Amino acid sequence: MGDEDYEAERRLRWGRRGFVMLTLILVGVLIGAGAWVNGQTPAAVALQPVPAEPAPPVSALGDDAQEVTDRLSVAAGRSMESLAEELPGEVINPLESEAPTVGGAAAAGGDYSETLAELDEAEAAAAESLATTEEELARAERDRAKAAKDLASEEAAAARQIDAAIEAAILAARAQDAYTVPFGAGGAGSIPSGGAATNSAAVLKLVRQYFPASEVGNAMAVARCESGHANRVGKPNANGSRDFGVFQINDGGTLQAALRGIGVKADDISDARKKALNAKVNVQMARAIWGSRGWQPWVCASKLKIVAGLYQRTPGPMDGKYDEYGRA
Numbered sequence: 001m002g003d004e005d006y007e008a009e010r011r012l013r014w015g016r017r018g019f020v021m022l023t024l025i026l027v028g029v030l031i032g033a034g035a036w037v038n039g040q041t042p043a044a045v046a047l048q049p050v051p052a053e054p055a056p057p058v059s060a061l062g063d064d065a066q067e068v069t070d071r072l073s074v075a076a077g078r079s080m081e082s083l084a085e086e087l088p089g090e091v092i093n094p095l096e097s098e099a100p101t102v103g104g105a106a107a108a109g110g111d112y113s114e115t116l117a118e119l120d121e122a123e124a125a126a127a128e129s130l131a132t133t134e135e136e137l138a139r140a141e142r143d144r145a146k147a148a149k150d151l152a153s154e155e156a157a158a159a160r161q162i163d164a165a166i167e168a169a170i171l172a173a174r175a176q177d178a179y180t181v182p183f184g185a186g187g188a189g190s191i192p193s194g195g196a197a198t199n200s201a202a203v204l205k206l207v208r209q210y211f212p213a214s215e216v217g218n219a220m221a222v223a224r225c226e227s228g229h230a231n232r233v234g235k236p237n238a239n240g241s242r243d244f245g246v247f248q249i250n251d252g253g254t255l256q257a258a259l260r261g262i263g264v265k266a267d268d269i270s271d272a273r274k275k276a277l278n279a280k281v282n283v284q285m286a287r288a289i290w291g292s293r294g295w296q297p298w299v300c301a302s303k304l305k306i307v308a309g310l311y312q313r314t315p316g317p318m319d320g321k322y323d324e325y326g327r328a
Contacts, residue, residue: 191233191273192270193233195277196231196277196279197230199229200220203229206280207283209283211290215290217322217323217324218319218320220324220325221300221304221326223326224326225303225326226243226246227247231245232245233273233277234248237252239252242273245277245279245281245285247282247283247285249276251273251276256272259272259276261285262285264281294307295313296311296312297311305318305319306318306319
């Protein structure tokens with residue numbers, strides 16, 4: 001509310017008070033005049049019976065009441081008008097002057113409703129955010145539990161692999177011991193210069209004859225890597241042993257045991273070496289060794305990744321990936 005509105009309301013308030021006081025004075029004067037008139041009336045006159053008159057009809061009372069009301073309205077209007085003429089500035093109807101206050105109250109109520117709505121929205125948003133946070137926490141807990149479970153599974157799998165590797169190493173050592181036999185009587189024996197010449201086609205024919213079809217490519221690849229499909233004698237190894245034939249079978253015990261495995265008798269180590277340089281016998285010995293130990297004994301099987309590692313039996317990434325001539 002501005003200063004001018006406030007000043008006008010103050011003046012109007014003082015005008016109302018003046019009007020009320022003026023009315024009270026007028027009423028007091030009327031009462032005093034009535035008392036004075038009553039005091040001047042003779043007692044005889046006062047005691048004379050007043051002839052009863054019939055009560056005015058209801059319609060007449062209504063007319064009188066309406067006249068009194070009209071006169072009071074006119075008097076009040078004149079009083080308000082005269083008061084308005086005496087007061088400087090614009091006079092505001094009190095009923096109209098309260099309208100902005102009611103409007104302000106309504107506006108304030110609207111602001112309050114908007115504030116409540118905003119609070120409700122804020123509470124709803126906070127509740128939604130809290131629910132989202134709780135859901136994220138629950139998801140994180142599920143992920144943590146799953147990660148812990150996966151880690152436990154991986155650890156268990158790794159432990160199983162370690163156990164399997166240890167067991168495979170033990171079996172390999174036992175198999176190696178089983179194939180290790182002393183050299184034949186007569187010392188180191190003689191070393192033959194080599195066997196009859198052969199080629200890949202001849203070796204392939206023998207491999208097809210003695211190996212499973214699924215292993216022909218692996219066998220030809222190992223033989224190509226070891227000897228180039230030739231009946232040759234290898235250079236001395238660190239322990240003094242040598243490798244013989246197409247599959248380069250070692251005479252440190254493996255050769256002798258393989259001969260016995262296929263039912264071929266050798267009189268001594270020199271005789272065993274000569275027999276190992278026979279391509280057919282050599283392929284048969286390789287098949288017997290593969291049947292009990294897989295491709296584990298051949299270093300070339302590890303180089304060609306037919307097995308997972310050196311002296312391992314686990315298949316490698318190139319297992320079965322070679323053609324019938326041993327080519328990748």
